[in-house]
Amino acid sequence: MPVTKEEIIQTLRLEKSILVDGGYGRSVRTPQRETEYFRDSITCPNVGESEKVHPCSQCFLIEYVHPARKDLNLPCHFIPLNAEGETIDSLVGQGDVERLEQVLAQWIDSTIKRLEQAQKIEPSTGCGK
DSSP states (O other): OOOOHHHHHHHHHHHHHHHHTTSSSOSSSOTSOOOOOTTTTTTSSTTTTTSSOOOOGGGGGGSSSSSGGGGGGSSSGSSSSTTOOOHHHHHHTTTOOHHHHHHHHHHHHHHHHHHHHHHSSSSOOOOOO
């Protein structure tokens, strides 16, 4: 589980790369199964598991989930991605994969930007003061 802002930024960059490079296409092994954004990513603590082995609380994305949604099966699908409050879950329901991926990519970009800005304004904790 990433603990620093820099680790979260790097993980989000990896997630964006997966998204942009088509890593969320249908699985060759289970083509009948719907894609589960974030859950099917190598960044998920449960990647490769047929059932949830690790609690979602071990994932860095849980910090972006509203407390009332943290106990759901896929809490990361309920992260508000934009000002309209759209989530992966609501966008999957609309059936427009292109729009879902566009909104998700924008959320990743804006989250990285916010984290980078926060890093710049945090006071230095180094020696030499």
